[in-house]
Amino acid sequence: MxxxxxxxxxxxxxxxxxxxxxxxxxxxxxxxxxxxxxxxxxxxxxxxxxxxxxxxxxxxxxxxxxxxxxxxxxxxxxxxxxxxxxxxxxxxxxxxxxxxxxxxxxxxxxxSAACIEKKLQLEIRHIPMATVLVARRYEEINNLPPPEDWKQLTEGQLLANRLNGSIPMVLLSETVFSREMPRTDVGVMISGMDPRALALPPALRLVDLPSQRCACVKIESLAELSPTIGKVFGEALPAKSEFYNGEPLRILQQATGLELQFPLLAQHG
Structure with missing residues (x-):
C-alpha cells in the first residue's frame, strides 16, 4: 500500500x-x-x-x-x-x-550566511536536459545515505549492468525553510541507454530534468551541504544578481567529491 x-x-x-x-x-x-x-x-x-x-x-x-x-x-x-x-x-x-x-x-x-565561515567558488552553467531514475525517501538532509549508496538504491531493484555509466545523484526537495515534510529522490542520472526501455518496479520512477541554467558549487562531503546551501542563498547568488527558482536542488557524485546545482530563475530582457 x-x-x-x-x-x-x-x-x-x-x-x-x-x-x-x-x-x-x-x-x-x-x-x-x-x-x-x-x-x-x-x-x-x-x-x-x-x-x-x-x-x-x-x-x-x-x-x-x-x-x-x-x-x-x-x-x-x-x-x-x-x-x-x-x-x-x-x-x-x-x-x-x-x-x-x-x-x-x-x-x-x-x-545566517554572514556567520558561515566558508569560501565558495560559484559557477553559472547551462545544464543540458537529463533523465534520472530515482527512489523517493522521506528524510531530512542530515539523514541522507552516503553517496556511495545512492546508486545501490536502484541497482538493488535493477540489473547493475543496465546502469553502467550512470551518475549517482539526489534531487533535494527540502531546503532551509521547508523541513516540515522532507523529501529526497535518490538514484542515478541515466546515460548511454533509453531509460523508457526499463521495466521499473513500483518504488522507482523516471524524472525528466529540463535544460536550464544552474549555479554550481563543489563540496567534499555531505557534511558541508547545509552550510553551503545557506551561504549560496544568503551571499553567493545575491552577489551575482541571480535567483534560485524553487525547484529541487541537485547533488551529483563526482570523482573529486560532490557538485551541488541550484536551478536558477530564467532571466528576461
Missing part, C-alpha cells in the same frame, strides 16, 4: 499548479475517493487535501524567500485561484502576510 500512496504523494506534488481534485487522484490510482483518503491518511497522517495545501504553502515560501516574483504570480504558480485566497491561507498558517514573511526570512538568510 505504501508504494501506491507514495505515487499519490508524488502526483499531488506534480499537479500543484492545476486545479485537480482528489477524485482525479483516485482515478489516477484506480481507487475510489474514500479509499484514497483513508489509505493516504494511514500512510502520511493527514488527508490528501491537507497534504496538498502544505505542499502549496511550502512552495510559496521558497518562491517568496528566493525570488523577486510578485505575490500574484506566486499564488498562481502554487495553484491558488487568486491573490486573496493565497494570502488568507498563508496568513492562517504562518501568522504573517506573505510580504512580511518574505522580508523577515530574507533578512534571516543574510544574517
Amino acid at each position: 505504501f508504494n501506491e500512496m507514495m505515487r499519490a504523494e508524488i502526483w499531488l506534488q506534480d499537479t500543484l499548479q492545476g486545479q485537480s481534485t482528489i477524485e482525479d487522484l483516485a482515478q489516477h490510482l484506480g481507487y475510489s475517493a474514500s479509499q484514497t483518503r483513508r489509505r493516504f491518511r494511514q500512510c502520511f497522517g493527514i488527508s490528501p487535501s491537507a497534504y496538498r495545501d502544505r505542499l502549496r504553502l511550502e512552495k510559496a515560501t521558497r518562491l517568496l524567500v528566493h525570488t523577486p516574483l510578485g505575490i500574484k504570480e506566486i499564488a498562481a504558480q502554487c495553484g491558488y485561484r487568486n491573490h486573496s485566497s493565497f494570502s488568507r491561507a498563508f496568513q492562517r498558517n504562518f501568522m504573517l502576510t506573505p510580504r512580511a514573511y518574505r522580508q523577515n526570512h530574507q533578512l534571516e538568510i543574510r544574517r
